[in-house]
Amino acid sequence: MYKGVALSVLASATFGVLYFYTQFLKPLDSEQTFAWRMLATLPFLTLFMWKSGELKHIADIFKRIFRQPWMLPWLIFSSVLCTTQLWLFLWGPINGRGLQVSLGYFLLPLVMVLVGCVLYKEKLTRWQLAAVALAVLGVGHEIWRIGGIAWETLYVALAYPLYFFMRRALKTDHLGGFWWDLFLILPAACYLGFVYSDSMALLLDYSHLIWAVIGLGFLSALGLGSYILASRYLPFVIFGLLSYLEPVLLAFASIMMGERVEASEWLTYIPIWLAVVLLVIEGCLHLIRQKRNANMLNRNVENVQKRLESE
Template identity: 45%
Template sequence: MFKGVALSITSSCLFATLYYYATLLSPLNGEEIFGWRMLLMLPCITAFLIISGEWCQVKAVWQRLSQKPQLLIGLCLSSALLGTQQWLFMWAPLNGHGLDVSLGYFLLPLVMLMLGKVVYGDQLTSIQKIAALCAGLGALNELYQVGKISWSTLLVAFGFPLYFMLRRKLSTASLGGLWFDILLTLPVAAYFALGDRSTPGVFTQVPNLYLLLALLAVISSAAFMSYTVAGKHLPFSLFGLLGYVEPILMVAVALILGEQIKAEQWLTYMPIWTAVGLLVLDGGRYLRATRLLAREQNSAKVKVDLCDFV
């Protein structure tokens, strides 16, 4: 569980870095950045899987696909859900939907918490219940301030949980499954990256775009891989609650970029930050209990060994 929490927080930090990093990629627009991300991530993740000896995960999905061709339908749907979210992540801030999408990210962990409880029967600790309540109060205030729920808010809040649930249903919640998700987005990604504008002209204008895009691929790949592996090591509900770390970090990035938190927005952020603090406390308690249990088990084993020796 500790590994899952660490990877989830790492992925949130990396995604928040991407939130700032996109401002360095002018004159590329949101669609083009999305296209290049997906095109360049595939070789990065491929190299990682081969070097780490985990290419067997891709082979396993491919073997299942060859034995059960109808799996391709599920993989295409999974890829479409992922691609849509990644397109929206880059498109929204540049097209007046940044606030709507941020509201979706605030609501997302609550939707996952609800689904985890109802669909998977996840059991919540008392601290996690209090954290969920705090986060819910913050999300309700944000909903009150915005005054409506847009299509982009609903797409984030319900699209991501559907993606995670589908991957669990397909048994593709692994780096091998992520590799296929990205692979199947390549036709659309290539259209966005290479379609409307003269790509050579853009790179002539800004020569350092080559290096910036290479770093974009590395950061994106590391973020996706951390996020994917974290999902395998955490209960669905806790995985959802940890999703609040990312929007909080995105707020920090926005402040660095010169934006300000309005007075009425503190009623959104303070309960959510409280929720994250409670999750950290709960994780610390879990680690302490795990270590104590391990020590007791080791102590009992030593006693048994001594008795055998005597």
């Protein structure tokens, strides 16, 4: 569980950096940036899997495709669900829609919690219930304020839960499954990068873009790999609630890039930020209790050993 929490926090922090990182990729547009992100992420992800001993999962899925051909269409659908989210993640801040995308990530954990409670019968603690209530208040206010939900927000909130549910159902909820998500989209990435636009000329004209693309691939592999592993190690509810750290960081990144939170939007963001604070407090209290219980167990073991030695 602790490993899953650490991976989730690492992923959220990396995504926050990536949101701001798009400024270094100009003059590439969102489609070109997406193409190079896919092309640069796969080698780093493969290296990461080699170091962690997870390359075997790639071959396992390949063998399953031959034994169960019906898997291939579902893998392609999984790839589309995943990579369109990655495109939207970059498209938002580049086109001044960063806050709409970040609101989708605010709404996403609520949908994840709902999926966990309904489909997987997972239970919420009192702290988590309070965090959910605050999040509902914030998201509900935003929906009331704008009179609806932007398509970017809705797509983020609904497509990701379907993606993770499908991965668990197909038993591809590991880095091997994510590797196939990226691999199957490579033809589209090559088309966007080399046919649809001559982005290679831009890379040659702007020398900093080569290093920026390499950094993009490394950060993407680190963040996405950590995110996928966290979804495997954590219950759906906990994974969903921890995801609140990401939209907070994305909102801050959007503000740093020039977007502004209006006075009427504060009732959206403050309750959600408070929800994140509650989750942090609960996590700290849980660690304190775990440490206290471990110390008590060690003292009991020492007392038993002394008693046995005295006898």
